[in-house]
Amino acid sequence: MSIQRQRPPRKNPLQRTTAPLPPPARRSRAAQGLTRAAAQGQFALHTCQNCQTVSYPARDACPKCLSENLVVAAVQSGGTILSVTTIQISGEPYFRRLAPARQALIVLDCGPTIVAEVRPDCVSGMRVHASLHLDKAGQPVIYARPENGDANSDADPHWRELVADPLHRRCLITDGRNPVTLPLAKSLLAAGAAKVVIGVSERWKPFAVAAKLEALGAVELVDLDLADDQSVSALASDYGAKTDILLHTALHLRPGSLMSGAELLKARDAMEVSYFGALRLAHHFGPVMRSRGADRDNSAAAWVNLLSIFAHLSWPGFAAYSATQAASLSFSQALRAEMRGSGVRVLDVFTGPMEIDWLEHLPPPKVQPSAVANEIVAALKGGEEERWVGDVAKDFRERFAANPKEIERDLWQQ
CATH class of the missing domain: 3.40.50.720 (NAD(P)-binding Rossmann-like Domain)
Structure with missing residues (x-):
C-alpha cells in the first residue's frame, strides 16, 4: 500500500498562520531514560541487568525480580498488534488538530506489551516495526509501521509531526x-x-x-x-x-x-x-x-x-x-x-x-x-x-x- 504524500498546495497568504500547540510534556524521571535513545534514532527500553527482563512503561524497579538495576538498552523492535483503537475526540488541544488518531496495543518480540501510535493501515494481528521518536515537546513516543511492505508513512499527519522529512520543503x-x-x-x-x-x-x-x-x-x-x-x-x-x-x-x-x-x-x-x-x-x-x-x-x-x-x-x-x-x-x-x-x-x-x-x-x-x-x-x-x-x-x-x-x-x- 503506497501512501506517498502529494506535494502540498501553496498556502493562502490571507489565512491565519496556525499557532503552535505543544503536546503534553510531563514525563517521569525514569521515562526520560528513553529520551536519549529517541534523540539518536535508537529503539531502546528499560532492561533489567539481573534477569534481563524488558519492561514498559518505564519503571524504577524490575517488575519481575524487583531489582533497581535497570538500564535503557537497545531491544528488538518487531511485534504483533493485539488491538487497534481509533480516537476521534481528545481533551488535549494539540491532538484535536490531528484527529482521528490510531493507537494500538502491541506485543513486542522482546517481551512487554506497549501502547503506540500506528499508521492508519495497521490492523489487529499485523506484524509491525516499532520506533522511538521525539514529539514536538521533545519527549519520547513510540510509533509503529507495518513490518513488511511499504515503509513510507508520509501521508499520516501523526508521523509528520515526529520527523522533519525534506520532502517538498x-x-x-x-x-x-x-x-x-x-x-x-x-x-x-x-x-x-x-x-x-x-x-x-x-x-x-x-x-x-x-x-x-x-x-x-x-x-x-x-x-x-x-x-x-x-x-x-x-x-x-x-x-x-x-x-x-x-x-x-x-x-x-x-x-x-x-x-x-x-x-x-x-x-x-x-x-x-x-x-x-x-x-x-x-x-x-x-x-x-x-x-x-x-x-x-x-x-x-x-x-x-x-x-x-x-x-x-x-x-x-x-x-x-x-x-x-x-x-x-x-x-x-x-x-x-x-x-x-x-x-x-x-x-x-x-x-x-x-x-x-x-x-x-x-x-x-x-x-x-x-x-x-x-x-x-x-x-x-x-x-x-x-x-x-x-x-x-x-x-x-x-x-x-x-x-x-x-x-x-x-x-x-x-
Whole structure:
C-alpha cells in the first residue's frame, strides 16, 4: 500500500498562520531514560541487568525480580498488534488538530506489551516495526509501521509531526564553500526537497563548485556573509518566511597554537562566522521559523547545526576551532530550548575529521563529505536530535562517555 504524500498546495497568504500547540510534556524521571535513545534514532527500553527482563512503561524497579538495576538498552523492535483503537475526540488541544488518531496495543518480540501510535493501515494481528521518536515537546513516543511492505508513512499527519522529512520543503544552506554543500544539496533534492537556497560569502572570489550547484536545477545561490548582520538581515527579509529547514554549515578551520600571536585573530574570525553567525541567524530567522512550526504542510520543520566532535573536547593544534565548536554546541542547546513546543527541531550532527584540504595531513580514517550529507538527510527523516557520523565520531562518543580523561590524553599524541 503506497501512501506517498502529494506535494502540498501553496498556502493562502490571507489565512491565519496556525499557532503552535505543544503536546503534553510531563514525563517521569525514569521515562526520560528513553529520551536519549529517541534523540539518536535508537529503539531502546528499560532492561533489567539481573534477569534481563524488558519492561514498559518505564519503571524504577524490575517488575519481575524487583531489582533497581535497570538500564535503557537497545531491544528488538518487531511485534504483533493485539488491538487497534481509533480516537476521534481528545481533551488535549494539540491532538484535536490531528484527529482521528490510531493507537494500538502491541506485543513486542522482546517481551512487554506497549501502547503506540500506528499508521492508519495497521490492523489487529499485523506484524509491525516499532520506533522511538521525539514529539514536538521533545519527549519520547513510540510509533509503529507495518513490518513488511511499504515503509513510507508520509501521508499520516501523526508521523509528520515526529520527523522533519525534506520532502517538498524549502531548505537554506548557510555556507556554500563548505565541502559538504554540494553532496548535501544533492541529497536534499534526492529526498524530494522543493528548493535549496545556498548562501555564499564574497561571491566574486573563485567558487569551484558554483556551476555544479546551479546545474542541479532547484538550487539558488544567494549572497550571505554570516559575519555581517546586514547581510543576514537582508536574506531573512527575502527568505525568512520561505525557509522550512535551515542548515547552518559554517566552517572556519585553521590550525594554530594558543601561544601564537595570530591565534586571537583566528579565534575572532572563527567565532564571527560560526558562533556569532549562528546568533545572527537565530535573531533574523528564528522568530519567523518558530511562528511557522505548526503551519501544517507549509510549516518550518528543522534547524540543523553541523558540528565537530571537538565541540566536546579541545583538539590540540586547533584550539580556536574547538572553542568555536564548543560555543556553537552551547548555542544549539539554548536554541533547542527556545524552539521547544514550536514544532521546529534542532538537530546536531557531529563529525570526526573530514576528507578536506585543511586536514590532508591527518591519516585515515576520515569521513567523506558525501557521507555527512547522507547522514544529515537520514537524521531529518528520522526526526532525530543528534547524529554522529563516521567511525571516528562513533568511537569518540563511546570513549568520551566512558572516560573523557583517557581520550584527552590520547589526543595529546596526535
